[in-house]
Structures are given as C-alpha cells and as structure tokens.
Amino acid sequence: xxxxxxxxxxxxxxxxxxxxxxxxxxxxxxxxxxxxxxxxxxxxxxxxxxxxxxxxxxxxxxxxxxxxxxxxxxxxxxxxxxxxxxxxxxxxxxxxxxxxxxxxxxxxxxxxxxxxxxxxxxxxxxxxxxxxxxxxxxxxxxxxxxxxxxxxxxxxxxxxxxxxxxxxxxxxxxxxxxxxxxxxxxxxxxxxxxxxxxxxxxxxxxxxxxxxxxxxxxxxxxxxxxxxxxxxxxxxxxxxxxxxxxxxxxxxxxxxxxxxxxxxxxxxxxxxxxxxxxxxxxxxxxxxxxx
Amino acid sequence: xxxxxxxxxxxxxxxxxxxxxxxxxxxxxxxxxxxxxxxxxxxxxxxxxxxxxxxxxxxxxxxxxxxxxxxxxxxxxxxxxxxxxxxxxxxxxxxxxxxxxxxxxxxxxxxxxxxxxxxxxxxxxxxxxxxxxxxxxxxxxxxxxxxxxxxxxxxxxxxxxxxxxxxxxxxxxxxxxxxxxxxxxxxxxxxxxxxxxxxxxxxxxxxxxxxxxxxxxxxxxxxxxxxxxxxxxxxxxxxxxxxxxxxxxxxxxxxxxxxxxxxxxxxxxxxxxxxxxxxxxxxxxxxxxxxxxxxxxxxxxxxxxxxxxxxxxxxxxxxxxx
Numbered sequence: 001x002x003x004x005x006x007x008x009x010x011x012x013x014x015x016x017x018x019x020x021x022x023x024x025x026x027x028x029x030x031x032x033x034x035x036x037x038x039x040x041x042x043x044x045x046x047x048x049x050x051x052x053x054x055x056x057x058x059x060x061x062x063x064x065x066x067x068x069x070x071x072x073x074x075x076x077x078x079x080x081x082x083x084x085x086x087x088x089x090x091x092x093x094x095x096x097x098x099x100x101x102x103x104x105x106x107x108x109x110x111x112x113x114x115x116x117x118x119x120x121x122x123x124x125x126x127x128x129x130x131x132x133x134x135x136x137x138x139x140x141x142x143x144x145x146x147x148x149x150x151x152x153x154x155x156x157x158x159x160x161x162x163x164x165x166x167x168x169x170x171x172x173x174x175x176x177x178x179x180x181x182x183x184x185x186x187x188x189x190x191x192x193x194x195x196x197x198x199x200x201x202x203x204x205x206x207x208x209x210x211x212x213x214x215x216x217x218x219x220x221x222x223x224x225x226x227x228x229x230x231x232x233x234x235x236x237x238x239x240x241x242x243x244x245x246x247x248x249x250x251x252x253x254x255x256x257x258x259x260x261x262x263x264x265x266x267x268x269x270x271x272x273x274x275x276x277x278x279x280x281x282x283x284x285x286x287x288x289x290x291x
Numbered sequence: 292x293x294x295x296x297x298x299x300x301x302x303x304x305x306x307x308x309x310x311x312x313x314x315x316x317x318x319x320x321x322x323x324x325x326x327x328x329x330x331x332x333x334x335x336x337x338x339x340x341x342x343x344x345x346x347x348x349x350x351x352x353x354x355x356x357x358x359x360x361x362x363x364x365x366x367x368x369x370x371x372x373x374x375x376x377x378x379x380x381x382x383x384x385x386x387x388x389x390x391x392x393x394x395x396x397x398x399x400x401x402x403x404x405x406x407x408x409x410x411x412x413x414x415x416x417x418x419x420x421x422x423x424x425x426x427x428x429x430x431x432x433x434x435x436x437x438x439x440x441x442x443x444x445x446x447x448x449x450x451x452x453x454x455x456x457x458x459x460x461x462x463x464x465x466x467x468x469x470x471x472x473x474x475x476x477x478x479x480x481x482x483x484x485x486x487x488x489x490x491x492x493x494x495x496x497x498x499x500x501x502x503x504x505x506x507x508x509x510x511x512x513x514x515x516x517x518x519x520x521x522x523x524x525x526x527x528x529x530x531x532x533x534x535x536x537x538x539x540x541x542x543x544x545x546x547x548x549x550x551x552x553x554x555x556x557x558x559x560x561x562x563x564x565x566x567x568x569x570x571x572x573x574x575x576x577x578x579x580x581x582x583x584x585x586x587x588x589x590x591x592x593x594x595x596x597x598x599x600x601x602x603x604x605x606x607x608x609x610x611x612x613x
Contacts, residue, residue, distance in 0.1 A: 182391060186394070188378055188383070189379035189409070190379035190380060195409070199394075203394075204395065
C-alpha cells in the first residue's frame with residue numbers, strides 16, 4: 001500500500017510546486033486549469049445556464065451576440081451560450097470512458113504479451129499494428145457506423161482506434177525494463193513471475209502510460225467531436241458541440257458565424273488543455289531530465 | 292557432503308549462427324564457508340557459470356550436460372517453484388551494477404520486506420523491516436534510511452544494500468558477479484573486505500566472480516581461472532600465487548602491477564580470445580601462448596593433476612601420451 005501511495009504522490013506533485021519546475025510545470029498547470037474549468041463549467045451548466053439549451057425559440061432566430069444573448073442564437077432560436085455551457089458533457093463522458101477502456105485493454109495486453117514474448121507477443125503486435133495502420137478517424141467512423149449511436153458505442157469505437165498506442169508504449173517499456181538488472185535481481189531472489197510483472201515492471205511503466213492517456217484524452221475529444229459532426233454521435237436533441245458544428249457549418253453562408261465559432265473554440269480549448277497536460281507531464285516524469 | 296558440487300557442467304547458447312559453448316565441462320566443489328574466486332576475461336563463461344548455479348542462464352542459454360548439486364539436491368531436476376526457494380534463501384546473487392540492481396520506485400525497506408516475505412510469508416512487515424534495519428546497520432548504512440529510494444544512495448552504498456539483501460535470509464552461498472567493477476578502487480576494496488568479513492561472521496560460502504586476479508588472490512581460498520569456457524587452472528590461492536602453472540595464469544599475474552618491484556615491466560597477453568562459435572582444433576589458448584608446442588595446435592589438452600590436486604589444462608604438465 002505504502003508503495004502505491006508513494007508512486008501516486010510522485011505522479012501528482014502538489015500543484016504549487018509545479019510552478020517551480022520551469023516551463024513544463026507551467027504548461028501542465030495551464031492545461032490542468034483549462035480542463036478543470038471546462039469540466040466544472042459543463043458540470044454546473046444546468047444551474048448557470050440562462051436558458052434550457054434544448055428549448056427552441058427562446059429568442060429570435062439568427063440573433064447575433066448581444067446583451068441578452070451573449071453568444072447569439074441559432075436557426076431554431078436556441079440560446080448559444082446555454083448550448084456552449086452544457087455541450088461538452090457527452091464529449092467528456094465519451095473521452096473518459098474510452099480512455100478507461102483503452103487502459104483496461106491496452107495495458108494488460110501490452111504487459112502480458114511483451115513479458116511472455118515469443119508467439120503471443122508477435123500475434124498481439126501484429127494485431128495492434130494492423131489497427132494502427134488505419135487512419136484514426138476513418139476507422140472510428142467505420143466502427144461507430146457499425147455499432148450505432150450512443151455514448152458507450154462512441155467510446156468503444158474510439159477505444160478500438162487508440163488501444164494500439166497504449167499497447168505500444170507499454171510493450172516498449174516492458175522490453176527495456178525486463179532486461180534491467182533489478183528484475184533479474186528479483187528473479188535471483190526467488191520472486192514469482194507475477195510479482196516481477198506487477199511490482200517491478202508495472203510501476204515503472206505507469207509514468208509513460210499516464211502521459212499517453214492524457215494526450216489520448218485530447219485525441220478522444222477530437223474524434224468524439226468528429227463522430228457527432230458526421231451524425232454518428234448522440235441523438236440530435238442532446239446539446240453537443242459536435243452538433244453545433246454541423247449546424248453552424250450550414251448556417252455559415254448566411255453570415256451566422258457565431259453558431260460554429262464558440263463551440264469550435266470550446267473543443268479546441270478542451271483538446272489543448274489535455275495536450276498541454278500530456279506534454280507537461282512527459283517532461284516532468286522523464287527521469288533523464290531530473291536533476 | 293560439500294555444499295555445492297558441479298559435475299562436468301556444459302552450457303551452450305543456442306544462437307542463430309550456431310551453438311556457442313560458453314561453459315565447457317566444468318567441475319568444481321565448494322565446502323560450507325569456503326570462498327572461491329572465479330577469474331576470467333569477458334566471454335570466458337564465468338558469469339554464465341555463476342548464473343547457472345541459480346538456473347538463471349539467460350535466453351538462449353541451455354545447460355546441455357552435467358549436474359549441479361546444492362546440499363546434495365540436484366537443482367537441474369527441481370521444478371520452477373522449488374527452485375524459487377533456493378534462489379535468495381539458500382543461494383543469493385549480487386550483480387555487477389549496483390546502479391540498476393534496485394527497483395527505482397521502491398523504497399529500500401520494501402526490497403527487504405518483499406524478499407523476506409517471499410520466503411517467510413508468516414513474518415510481519417514490521418518484523419521484516421526490523422530485520423532489514425539490523426542488517427543495514429551491520430553493513431554501515433543508517434537504519435533510518437530504510438525509507439529512502441535507491442536514487443538517494445551512492446553506488447557504493449547501493450552495492451552494500453545489494454549485499455545486505457543477499458545475506459538477509461542467511462544463505463549458505465553468496466555468488467557475487469563482479470560486485471565492484473562499477474565502483475572506484477577505494478570503495479572496491481571496502482566492499483570486498485566487507486564480503487570477506489561477512490563470510491567469517493555468517494559462515495556462508497562465497498563465490499567471487501571477477502576479471503581481476505589480484506583482488507581474489509588474497510581474499511579467496513580457492514581460485515578457478517577460466518579461459519574460453521574452460522577451466523584452465525584450479526587450485527588453492529596461495530599455491531596459485533606462488534606457483535602458477537598455466538601460461539594464461541602466468542600472463543595474468545605478470546600483468547598485475549607490484550608496488551615493490553620498481554623496475555617491473557607489465558606484460559600484456561597478446562591477441563584476443565577465440566571465437567567460441569567455431570573453436571579451432573587444439574588448445575584454446577595456443578595462438579596467444581608463448582610456450583605453444585606442435586601438439587597444442589592439434590589436440591585439446593586434458594585437465595591434468597599437476598601436483599596434489601592442482602589442476603591445469605596444459606600439455607606442459609603431461610597428457611601428451613595417450
């Protein structure tokens with residue numbers, strides 16, 4: 001238990017000390033700030049939204065941003081501010097779920113295959129590489145089209161696409177660590193294979209997985225937006241930035257720039273937040289850069 | 292009954308290019324509390340031999356022939372599970388590089404807890420830590436540092452921690468594979484003397500694997516000199532020092548600087564060891580040997596008892612007549 005707590009503590013250095021770790025610390029902090037505020041905003045949307053985001057004709061149609069509707073209204077007279085506030089909910093759920101599925105599948109397979117080596121390793125690598133060969137969004141669209149709409153189906157489609165990234169990073173790390181002397185020393189001291197895998201190899205793989213996962217959050221957000229944009233996301237009556245992009249694109253020729261702009265900015269900010277966290281953490285957790 | 296008995300052990304690495312015989316027909320025996328120095332240059336098979344005593348020859352190495360008995364038990368017939376109880380408890384291993392021998396994410400204390408509880412599951416964590424503190428203290432490491440991580444220690448301290456781990460379960464035999472190669476000379480002497488004093492104190496047998504003949508001469512009871520997978524000389528260290536027989540051993544001794552000989556000329560052994568993939572006929576050493584005779588190129592010399600159990604693999608001491 002003690003070990004696990006200390007590992008966690010080393011991954012989540014207290015926020016104040018981040019500012020003392022140079023650029024990487026600041027990057028992580030900004031990323032954390034962006035993500036936290038968007039998550040909070042989405043979570044609090046039902047209480048802070050001026051209108052029901054799904055209600056039509058709360059105002060005039062195509063109303064540009066003004067005092068009453070700060071982000072304007074769309075072609076149905078829906079309040080864009082309310083839609084921006086709550087439109088991230090599905091995307092966040094999908095991202096969390098898909099990253100979770102990826103972790104649950106990619107990490108154990110990567111650990112076992114590369115530790116066991118031989119045919120199992122070859123087979124798994126081949127499978128993962130063949131998934132990796134597809135363009136991510138195209139594959140996700142194909143799978144989502146097969147599975148149908150809904151949060152779980154979107155998450156599954158995204159998870160399948162990104163599992164190979166986890167598998168690869170875990171595999172490459174295990175291949176290095178399993179040759180290191182301390183796993184050899186553990187074996188020479190009579191440790192079981194299971195113990196070596198779980199106590200010696202896994203904890204040393206976790207930092208890389210954390211980095212991949214946080215970068216992967218950003219990919220999942222963008223892919224989820226893409227899926228909704230092409231109509232493979234959730235039902236039309238649920239407010240979602242992806243849907244607003246679809247609508248906004250159609251309305252753009254008529255000059256209603258505000259319908260597509262604000263949800264688009266939110267998607268970019270959220271993805272940027274996760275990317276910054278990932279980039280920052282990969283610097284912070286890199287032992288070679290530690291003084 | 293000797294503690295360790297190795298009988299015509301042969302180990303091969305099944306490489307893609309062919310089989311490489313890393314250990315060739317080695318036999319030795321070790322009594323309780325005895326120290327054995329295993330000397331040879333890189334690739335002479337000394338580390339492979341050491342690891343085989345725990346059945347940990349790295350892939351694709353295979354023990355193709357011979358027998359290893361520890362306390363009379365043939366370990367080559369044990370199951371992997373039975374083998375686990377020999378590793379760490381009866382026989383423990385100290386590796387060459389202390390910088391990478393400890394798990395970077397585990398505290399020093401956790402290494403001990405894990406080791407002790409692997410072999411004695413009934414012992415509580417507190418008790419295991421208490422034991423660890425005592426051993427660390429014996430080896431000159433402050434007990435309160437038990438909560439520190441490996442990167443907070445210097446190389447010499449880490450090697451002392453590795454030794455503490457090796458003796459934590461009071462094994463009968465400790466195998467130290469070049470335990471001081473990664474350390475500077477002063478720390479090196481300290482670690483070696485520590486190993487020797489532990490031998491005296493805990494009564495365990497010690498196998499010291501090294502490429503440096505000078506450090507085992509004064510610290511070991513017996514010495515095996517290995518060359519290209521073969522034992523070329525096997526005798527008491529005092530005899531070896533006074534009367535080295537094999538030309539290779541003589542070469543090694545001549546290459547050790549001696550402070551008392553002001554005009555000593557250090558001599559290197561010319562050439563390099565043979566390719567073990569396709570060893571040529573005859574003695575493995577003859578191309579580098581200044582005493583080489585015609586027969587050396589044609590026949591592999593047998594291990595000859597030159598005098599009272601002083602074994603030498605060289606035609607200079609007989610064996611030329613079939």
